[in-house]
Amino acid sequence: MAxxxxxxxxxxxxxxxxxxxFRIPSRKNxxxxxxxxxxxxxxxxxxxxxxxxxNRSFNSRPVPGTTNLSIPGNFAHxxxxxxxxxxxxxxxxxxxxxxxxxDGIAVHDGGPEIAVVxxxxxGAKPKHLxxxxxxxxxxxxHAVTFVASVxxxxxxxxxxxxxxxxKQLADELVSWLSSESGRDRCLIFHTFSNTGWLAYGxxxxxxxxxxxxxxxxxGCVVDSGGDPNIDPKVWAAGFTxxxxxxxSSATYISTxxxxxxxxxxATNASKxxxxxxxxxxxxxxxxxEKLFSYLLNLPDINQRLTKIISGLLKNQPMSPQLYLxxxxxxxxxxxxxxxxxxxxxxSGKQVSSFxxxxxxxxxxxxxxxxxxxxxxxxxxxxxxxxxxxL
Numbered sequence: 001m002a003x004x005x006x007x008x009x010x011x012x013x014x015x016x017x018x019x020x021x022f023r024i025p026s027r028k029n030x031x032x033x034x035x036x037x038x039x040x041x042x043x044x045x046x047x048x049x050x051x052x053x054x055n056r057s058f059n060s061r062p063v064p065g066t067t068n069l070s071i072p073g074n075f076a077h078x079x080x081x082x083x084x085x086x087x088x089x090x091x092x093x094x095x096x097x098x099x100x101x102x103d104g105i106a107v108h109d110g111g112p113e114i115a116v117v118x119x120x121x122x123g124a125k126p127k128h129l130x131x132x133x134x135x136x137x138x139x140x141x142h143a144v145t146f147v148a149s150v151x152x153x154x155x156x157x158x159x160x161x162x163x164x165x166x167k168q169l170a171d172e173l174v175s176w177l178s179s180e181s182g183r184d185r186c187l188i189f190h191t192f193s194n195t196g197w198l199a200y201g202x203x204x205x206x207x208x209x210x211x212x213x214x215x216x217x218x219g220c221v222v223d224s225g226g227d228p229n230i231d232p233k234v235w236a237a238g239f240t241x242x243x244x245x246x247x248s249s250a251t252y253i254s255t256x257x258x259x260x261x262x263x264x265x266a267t268n269a270s271k272x273x274x275x276x277x278x279x280x281x282x283x284x285x286x287x288x289e290k291l292f293s294y295l296l297n298l299p300d301i302n303q304r305l306t307k308i309i310s311g312l313l314k315n316q317p318m319s320p321q322l323y324l325x326x327x328x329x330x331x332x333x334x335x336x337x338x339x340x341x342x343x344x345x346x347s348g349k350q351v352s353s354f355x356x357x358x359x360x361x362x363x364x365x366x367x368x369x370x371x372x373x374x375x376x377x378x379x380x381x382x383x384x385x386x387x388x389x390l
Contacts, residue, residue, distance in 0.1 A: 087165040088146045088172060089126055093137040112184035113142065114218075114384070117173065117203075119189065119196030120147040121224070121362045123242040131365065132190065135373065139380070141188070144172070148195055150242060166199055170206040177216050188383065189220040192362050193238065194332065197225035201308040204315065217317045219383035221376065223324045224362045227336040228309045230296050236288035237331045240281060241361060313343065322379040323353040324364055324372070331361040352379065 116136045118129050124147045133143040146169050152162040177185050191197045200220065207213050227234055295301055321344060325337045334355065344351045354375050359367035 087168045088144050091133045091137060091143040091145065093140050093142050112186055113181065114140075114186055114188065115142040115144060115176065116188045116190050117169075117200075118143055118145045119191045119199045120145065121193035121242070122148060122153070122195040122238055123150055123245075124148075124192065124362075135365075135376070136190075144169075146196075146199065148199070150239065153195075154239075163202075166202050167206065169199075170203045173203070174207070174210070174213060177213055186216045186218045188218055188380070190223065191220065191225055192223045194225045194227055194234070195238075197222055197312070198305075198308055201312040204317075205308060205311050208311070208315065214317050217319055219320045219322070219379065220316070221322045221324065221379065223364065224326075224329055224332055225337075226323055226325070226340045227332045228313060228340050229336055230302065230305050230309070232289050232292035232296055234332065234336075235292040235296065236285050239288050240284040241331050243284065244277070244281060313340075314347070316344070316349065318349065320350045320352065320379065320383050322375070323351070324356065324375065325353070326356040326359045326364060328356075328358045329361045350382075352382070 118132055118136075120129055126145050126147060129145045129147070133145065136143045146165075148162055148165075152165070173187065177187065179185070189200050189203075191200045204214070296305070323337060323341055325332065325334055327334045338353075341351055341353050356364045356368055356371070365372040
């Protein structure tokens, strides 16, 4: 949940050293083994060397009905500051295959070249997007991935690094689309959470004077994003979820996908919810909400976000849009997404959507892989067949 340029020109409002001197309690529990200390952490260091210490391993997979934190030993360095690699990664398809992933739609040799731009959620890494890359590559579609870490957004260069990285990606896309390869080229976007969605908006803003290139955008998939409101609570939920990497408490229980209006609370939720993680989550939500209540109202930040969101609302290409969301998403309010969908329809856009019901934020494909793939196949046919690309 992040903009592509947050906190610009506001360094005077923040200190340059954060030294939280508290200890997170640990308890003996078969599902939650947690003991770590946050000692003096300075973000002024050139190498960003972390002093986070983790004394036990963490569960990598949540146990149903419980709240688990999954934090690797290199959490501070890898998550806060992100991987030391390029702003984007190309994954070129060798052609459609027959392993099952490519069923339903495939781009064949001799036709146009198609690339999907996969814009990840806050804290995502290229490896987290691998399953989506494979899904597209199996259809003969190239994929380029882009991810943003927490510190890309809340670093002391105040978002300039992230803005520059998005600009580099936009320039790369312009170069690829303009290259003389003997084949027509076009793009599809696949965004995750509001982080990826706002990055998409920033790219559209960069291309706003290139109608010839905007016409090469044949569709956009919005997964767990599309909330146009500049709401501190939503931003706080996004950052808290990204930092804690929890999933089981981020959703309600439902028995059928697509039945988002019939979800219910688990009757024993209050009994099985772990006290310590819940306390940590509550404190982080409170702190982030206070922080963003202030930051999002700074003129520079608010104006930049308003500009990007206004572009997404009014100036998206006429190509089809697909919104994949769930009522169980505890980061992005589903009603805000549905409201945006209706607004796009009223403006004459070709919009389709699917409510997965119970799946957590940015977790629809893992929860319902066959259903997700079917929705994507149907959308790609709609985008490309109508353009004569298949």
